[in-house]
Amino acid sequence: MAADRPRPPADLLTGAALFLDFDGTLVELAESPDAVAVDARLRALLHRLSRLLDGRIAIISGRPVDGVHALIGDASLAVAGSHGLEIRWPDGRIDVPERPEGFSRIVTQMQHFANSRPGVIVEEKPFGAALHYRNRPEAMAESHALAAAIAEGDGHYLQHGKMMVEVRLGGADKGSALKTLMEAPEMAGARPVFIGDDVTDEPAMAAAAALGGAGVLVGDARDTAAIYRLPDVAAALAWLDAACPA
């Protein structure tokens, strides 16, 4: 059984640069990628956190940068998107890799698979394509097999997630994204704190700890590089809220 982690202390954000996962950390998981909701309270919380931390805040997500900006309704926030492949820096610069040829064909292959399995959703992303089987869990094994075959055949990275599997461009992860964003002048001298729920967040938990900061796991106890734990999205939002009361 995995050792549990304590609650993060109330002053963890003092002198910190804050890195936040999105799905399953700031918003509850929903039945499909388009079904998540960002309410006014969360938008206000992100603004208050940004003020508290003098702009030392970024979201690190598996979603693309544009998608995160559209959901939070603020295109000025620093975001590492597509699992760290895209970086939108605090000063507004954007680094994106070249989109390799062939992803449209992967989407077509996945869509063909999904067409005969109602409930399975294909999510097209700038540097990848994902199969979501949350609404058809019995399609898990076949979805993984298809994604693994495509990733191996095309030399791409196989990304696991919650009730989804993705074929994407490799070369970055959330840990490399955190380290890259810590090089921004705005983050100089700060201690990174990363908060996230998924196994895809583990490289960022480890990177935060390696740079003298800490990871906070959201969810049930498990093997993790996080130093602290909060039980769910509601607890994560309440803890962040308490760190910067309105």
Ligand SMILES: O=P(O)(O)OC[C@H]1O[C@H](O[C@H]2O[C@H](CO)[C@@H](O)[C@H](O)[C@H]2O)[C@H](O)[C@@H](O)[C@@H]1O
């Ligand atoms: O790194 P994150 O910000 O946590 O993003 C991870 C993936 O989140 C989305 O998928 C997940 O959330 C969906 C909506 O709640 C849910 O339906 C799905 O089962 C989850 O896997 C998003 O669609 C992906 O692109 C992200 O990679």
